[in-house]
Amino acid sequence: MAYFIELISGTKSLFIGMGITIKEFFKPVVTLQYPHESLQMTARFRGHIELIRNLETGGNNCVVCGMCQKACPSNCITVDGEKREGVKGKVLTLYTLDFTKCSLCGMCVESCKFSAIQFSKDYNLAGPSRAAYVFDLLKRLEEQK
Amino acid sequence: MTNEIIRLLAFLVGIIAFAALNAAYLVWVERKGAAHFQRRIGPKEVGPYGLLQPLADGAKLMSKQLLVPDGVDPILFKIAPLMVLVPAIMSFVTIPFGEHLAARNVDIGLLMVFAFASINVLGLLLGSWGSANKYAVIAAARVISQNIAYEIPMLLTAIALVMATNTMNLNEMVGLQAGGFWHWNLIKLTFTASPLTPIAFLIFFTTMLAETNRAPFDMAEAESELVAGSFTEYSGMGFGVFFMGEYANIVIGAALTTILFLGGWQSPLPFLPNSVVWFLIKMYAIIFTVVWIRWTFPRTQFYALLNLSWKVLIPISLVNLIVTAGWLKVF
Numbered sequence: 249m250a251y252f253i254e255l256i257s258g259t260k261s262l263f264i265g266m267g268i269t270i271k272e273f274f275k276p277v278v279t280l281q282y283p284h285e286s287l288q289m290t291a292r293f294r295g296h297i298e299l300i301r302n303l304e305t306g307g308n309n310c311v312v313c314g315m316c317q318k319a320c321p322s323n324c325i326t327v328d329g330e331k332r333e334g335v336k337g338k339v340l341t342l343y344t345l346d347f348t349k350c351s352l353c354g355m356c357v358e359s360c361k362f363s364a365i366q367f368s369k370d371y372n373l374a375g376p377s378r379a380a381y382v383f384d385l386l387k388r389l390e391e392q393k
Numbered sequence: 394m395t396n397e398i399i400r401l402l403a404f405l406v407g408i409i410a411f412a413a414l415n416a417a418y419l420v421w422v423e424r425k426g427a428a429h430f431q432r433r434i435g436p437k438e439v440g441p442y443g444l445l446q447p448l449a450d451g452a453k454l455m456s457k458q459l460l461v462p463d464g465v466d467p468i469l470f471k472i473a474p475l476m477v478l479v480p481a482i483m484s485f486v487t488i489p490f491g492e493h494l495a496a497r498n499v500d501i502g503l504l505m506v507f508a509f510a511s512i513n514v515l516g517l518l519l520g521s522w523g524s525a526n527k528y529a530v531i532a533a534a535r536v537i538s539q540n541i542a543y544e545i546p547m548l549l550t551a552i553a554l555v556m557a558t559n560t561m562n563l564n565e566m567v568g569l570q571a572g573g574f575w576h577w578n579l580i581k582l583t584f585t586a587s588p589l590t591p592i593a594f595l596i597f598f599t600t601m602l603a604e605t606n607r608a609p610f611d612m613a614e615a616e617s618e619l620v621a622g623s624f625t626e627y628s629g630m631g632f633g634v635f636f637m638g639e640y641a642n643i644v645i646g647a648a649l650t651t652i653l654f655l656g657g658w659q660s661p662l663p664f665l666p667n668s669v670v671w672f673l674i675k676m677y678a679i680i681f682t683v684v685w686i687r688w689t690f691p692r693t694q695f696y697a698l699l700n701l702s703w704k705v706l707i708p709i710s711l712v713n714l715i716v717t718a719g720w721l722k723v724f
Contacts, residue, residue: 255705259595262690265689265690266685266686266689268689269430269685269688269689270685272429272430272431272432273426273429273430273685275432276432277428277429277432277433277434278432278433279432279433279434281434281437
């Protein structure tokens, strides 16, 4: 008798399984067609840092105080600026990030008192050499226009 | 005489084209089916809906080197893929696609299909033995015991049907199921078939999966355990031909299930005309079910597989045979 009970319940479970998969078959797909579409990263996603655009001037907010450079535990950041005629404060001339060493700890973003840097939403990074990961953030800001 | 030769040539070309097209596009169906069961899209880059994917796959397989490793039996190694593909194509000869659409209306058609279907296993065995690879030999041993175990219930259910219909001619068998879906052998509401026929259908379908080495009974391949089972040493089109044979066998299995249980080319409702379209609809529905099962159930363990056959399918199909005999005697 146990033989028949097992047989019937076993057969029933097979049909239940098939019922579950056929329901999944008609549901919409959940995958993303990656090269054609890419995912919008969430608000708290940490990509490499980038300069924030000042919407009034179109440039950056950086005053070249160098706090981010000092805060970085891996020495990824190099900042340089110069004094210009008729401009108050220093002007940023160089902002490079060596992303090969960056651990995305966020100390630079925290240390910045002028809202000059933030985490970007870039995640699909690929490059042929290490040099490709030394980002010139000033150039990047310009290219984004 | 010339008409007969032209007719045979037309059927020869047609059958080979049908088998090859099915083999190519069932791979596409399989991949699309697998994808949608897992809520993916599947092949979509090559042509609209990925429809040219089989051509790309074919071109890739053909452009690959046919590697014959050292130490293999050169003759057996090369003959084996053909021994899987050719019998499958031969079986198409007796399959009645429509009322007058069969290459040869053989009186022992059912027997012939079973006879050719058994050669498939021999091909796998020879190929595995010829490749002198331990994984292939283990796969071959499994396939042989699996096929011996599953051939018995398959033939027992078929015999029960032959007893009820009194013919082995596939076309006549379809003809006896005329007049709407309630006359099909699956749920025949007349007193000519035994009441156990739906169970016989389940047994036949299960054994069909096992005979064609489909998941969950894919002991011949068993990627996770045996690399690629019998096909381990095959590369390029050697592997491709094996695969075509596998899919041709699935088509044969589905066609046979359609003919034996689902009324072949008979229309499901009496006022609709009979046509080859019904046959194809039923056949592809069965093939879809085969794909559906593959992406639902994991591979069975080997001893569970043999237990299922010897302890469940064979006793029940024997009971079915006896009940059918008694039923025919009484009514």
